[in-house]
Amino acid sequence: MNGTPIVVSDVMTRRVVALRTGAAFKDIVRTMQEWRVSALPVLDGAGRVLGVVSEADLLPKEEYSERDVGRYGQVRHFAEARKADGVTAGELMTAPAVTVPPDATIVRAARVMARSGVKRLPVVGSDGTLQGIVSRPDLLKVFLRDDSEIAEDVRCEVVARLFGSQAEEIRIEVRDGVVTLTGRVRETALIPIAARLARAVAGVVDVNCAVSGPPRHPDLDPDLPDPQRPAPA
Template sequence: MTEVEMWEPTVESVMTKDVVTAGESTRFKDLVALMTEHRVSGIPIVDHDGMPVGVVSEADTLAKQEYQGGMARMPLVFNRKRRAHWRKSAGRSAFELMTAPAITISEKASVTAAARLLAEKKVRRLCVVNLHGALVGVVSRRDIISTYLREDEQILADIQEHVFRRGMWLFPGTLAAEVSKGVATLEGSVEHRTTAQIAGQLTQKVPGVIGVKNKIRYELDDTVSSAM
């Protein structure tokens, strides 16, 4: 079956725009104060041009307690990652504490692309940048999974508009959809089986859809080659 592209929300539609940032010279205690005051687990570090250069997370600051400010003995299992973590325990500024470089994504990228990058890099958040590379927001795992809290009515409206009308160019009434607790049920009749499959495929891509029950009937199974 041919992969069909359709509308998908961008990172800028789900990201946190009011971002707490710090500079590379920001002191350790000030970083902890910012995290505590704003109840965030990580702070993007930006340069003088507003470009993200790294991120200081709670894990980075905890290294100081874990290794007693660099005075504790080096860990026995001492791979590259653990060595970097141990060195941070003596850090006094954002430059010495941050994980760099910052992992970034364009504000125009899809939410799916953000989810894949988060999984690939095994991080909790991404720095969102504009066309010029400046920080404009942060997108986290929580921001992305929050799409599953959308109301059924919103999901249904997107199915009708972006799947049936714009995605498949179907005449009104050809297919019908119902959404209950994020599960979409599709019904109706089409000529080809692949059309029914495409409807299910596109519906699954709608933000907030947890599952699809495809009950669309078809007249011809065009997925099976006819005998010569």
């Protein structure tokens, strides 16, 4: 990755089906089934994202057709009851849409998804026009990176930058996305920073950091314990 963080535009789906505000209810359902998606962005005439229609927005039509909600129920479930009367995308959509820009990091996109409780986000440009869609599976693609690529990024972007000439003293192994760091360095204060930065490298699942400081020399440092010599009884 050459030190560049993975952003939404690197993983998003660019071929996107979208709706106009006048799209009819049955056409919305048909489009969802045809494209095998559970939500569709709704655009205005200029291609700007106005909202999103999801399966959850369509279900009230079925729910409220089977029973009389009553006055109390209509007040309590006003939003759902109103959607049950909707027949077009403009009436059914949830607005404003939760979106992300194409240059947002995948970490930011994941946070937005988690906090908003959605499975996919429209990706919009600075003018609000639709650029693509990023979904949960898109964000997980980063974990398919080869271990060798991850190791190279950790070597170049973390170890070499932090430890400079000492970088060769650190061994990096990556297996199934789990990074293991071993070796000895003089700057022990940098060890936890290295572990934290390695964990942030795209595709890293976990980090095992066994890097330690330089070996003790009891003859030169008599007040320090020698880890190679057993403690006196």
